[in-house]
Amino acid sequence: MHTLIVGASLGGLRTAQALRGRGWTDKITLLGAEPRPPYDRTPLSKEVLLGKRSPEQLGLVPARVLQELDLELHLGTSAAGLDPASGTVVLQDGRRVGYDTLVIATGSVPRSLPGTENLTGLRVLRTVEDALAIKARLVAGTSVVVIGGGFVGAEVASAARETGAAVTVVAPGPAMMLRVLGPVLGSHMTAVHRKHGVRVRSSVFVAGVSGQDRVEALTLSDGSCIPADSAVIGIGAVPCTDWLEDSGLRLRDGVVCDERLRAVGAENIYAVGDVARWRNPRYGELVRVEHWTNAGEQARVVAANIAGESAVHDAVPYVWSDQFGVRLQIAGRIGADDAVHYVLGGPETERFVALAGHGDRLNAVVARGEVREFLRYRGLLVGNGTWPDDTVER
CATH class of the missing domain: 3.50.50.60 (FAD/NAD(P)-binding domain)
Known part of the structure; x- marks a missing residue:
C-alpha cells in the first residue's frame, strides 16, 4: 500500500x-x-x-x-x-x-498585485526567501506600507514597528482582521495598532503602485498617495x-x-x-x-x-497571533452580528478576554494576553457552547 x-x-x-x-x-x-x-x-x-x-x-x-x-x-x-x-x-x-x-x-x-511582479521592494510573504527579503528592508527610519489588514499584515506591521520603521496599513474594510475578529474586536485591535504608532488607512484599497525598478509610492482608491521605501502584500x-x-x-x-x-x-x-x-x-x-x-x-x-478507522474532524477552530509582544488567541468563529461581551478588560485595554455569540449560543472566545482565562472560557466553548452564567445580562 x-x-x-x-x-x-x-x-x-x-x-x-x-x-x-x-x-x-x-x-x-x-x-x-x-x-x-x-x-x-x-x-x-x-x-x-x-x-x-x-x-x-x-x-x-x-x-x-x-x-x-x-x-x-x-x-x-x-x-x-x-x-x-x-x-x-x-x-x-x-x-x-x-x-x-x-x-x-x-x-x-498569497494573492499578489498584477503588474507589480518586477518591482523591487514589493513582496508577498510565504517562503523563507520572502521573509529574508522583507527583513532586509525593515530599517529604522524607512517607510513600509502593508497592503491588507488581515493576520499576516497585522503581524508584519507589528514587526516593522519594532524595528523602528514607519508603518502604514491599507485595510479594505473598516477595521483590521475583520474576517476573523468581527467589527467590534477588529476595531479594538485596530486601536491597539494605532496606539503603537501604526498608521491605519481603513476602507480604502491600493489602486496603483508607482516606481521605475523599485516601489516608490502607492495610490489609494480615494486618490491619496503614500510614499514607500518598501511594501508587503497581505491581501489573503x-x-x-x-x-x-x-x-x-x-x-x-x-x-x-x-x-x-x-x-x-x-x-x-x-x-x-x-x-x-x-x-x-x-x-x-x-x-x-x-x-x-x-x-x-x-x-x-x-x-x-x-489506517482503517473512522474519524471525523469537528474541532473548534483555533488561531493565535503575536503582535507587539502579546499573544492574541481566538477559538471559534465570530459572526458579523454576534454580540460581544468583555469578561476581562474592555475596549480601551490592550489585554482582554471577550466572548462572542448570538442568542443563547456562544460562538467564540478571544483573548489578548490572559492565557489562563482564555483556556477557561475555551473549555466552555468546546463543551456545551453556551454563555457562562455570569454573562446573562449581555
Whole structure:
C-alpha cells in the first residue's frame, strides 16, 4: 500500500508522522515544491522578520527524526496534474508517480498585485526567501506600507514597528482582521495598532503602485498617495488547486471533502490543511481554515482514516497571533452580528478576554494576553457552547 502525500509543509509532514505513529509500515512518499526540508511558516511574519530566528531554526522536525520516518522524500518537486482513474500524479518534469492513497496537502499561496511582479521592494510573504527579503528592508527610519489588514499584515506591521520603521496599513474594510475578529474586536485591535504608532488607512484599497525598478509610492482608491521605501502584500491567499483543475475532483475554494476529509467522490483521496474545504459536523457546513493548529488536527484525522478507522474532524477552530509582544488567541468563529461581551478588560485595554455569540449560543472566545482565562472560557466553548452564567445580562 503506497501513500503519496503532495505537499511537504505542516499538514503533509504531520500526516506522515501520524501514520508512522500508528505503526504504519507501508511506503510513504512525500513531495515538496520547495527545495528546503519541511519547515514552519508561522515564525516568518514574526521572529524571522525581527531576527530572533534564523532559517536553520525553522525545521518542523530535526533531520534525524525526518530520516527515522523512512519517507521517500522528493524536494523541489511540484505536481502538475492528477489522474484519479489511473491513480497517478503528474509532476512538472513529466514524470508520473503512482499511489494507492493520495493526500493533497499543497496549502495556499498569497494573492499578489498584477503588474507589480518586477518591482523591487514589493513582496508577498510565504517562503523563507520572502521573509529574508522583507527583513532586509525593515530599517529604522524607512517607510513600509502593508497592503491588507488581515493576520499576516497585522503581524508584519507589528514587526516593522519594532524595528523602528514607519508603518502604514491599507485595510479594505473598516477595521483590521475583520474576517476573523468581527467589527467590534477588529476595531479594538485596530486601536491597539494605532496606539503603537501604526498608521491605519481603513476602507480604502491600493489602486496603483508607482516606481521605475523599485516601489516608490502607492495610490489609494480615494486618490491619496503614500510614499514607500518598501511594501508587503497581505491581501489573503488562495488554495493551491491549479494542478487539480482537470482531475474531476470537486473544487470550490479548495478541495471539497466530507467530514472525514475524504475528497467527495474519491474513496482513496484526502485533503489536509489550507487546501481542504470540508463539511464540519459542528457547524453543519463546508469550511476552510488557514491556521497552523487546524493542519495538525486534520493530519491526525486523515491518518486515522487511512489506517482503517473512522474519524471525523469537528474541532473548534483555533488561531493565535503575536503582535507587539502579546499573544492574541481566538477559538471559534465570530459572526458579523454576534454580540460581544468583555469578561476581562474592555475596549480601551490592550489585554482582554471577550466572548462572542448570538442568542443563547456562544460562538467564540478571544483573548489578548490572559492565557489562563482564555483556556477557561475555551473549555466552555468546546463543551456545551453556551454563555457562562455570569454573562446573562449581555
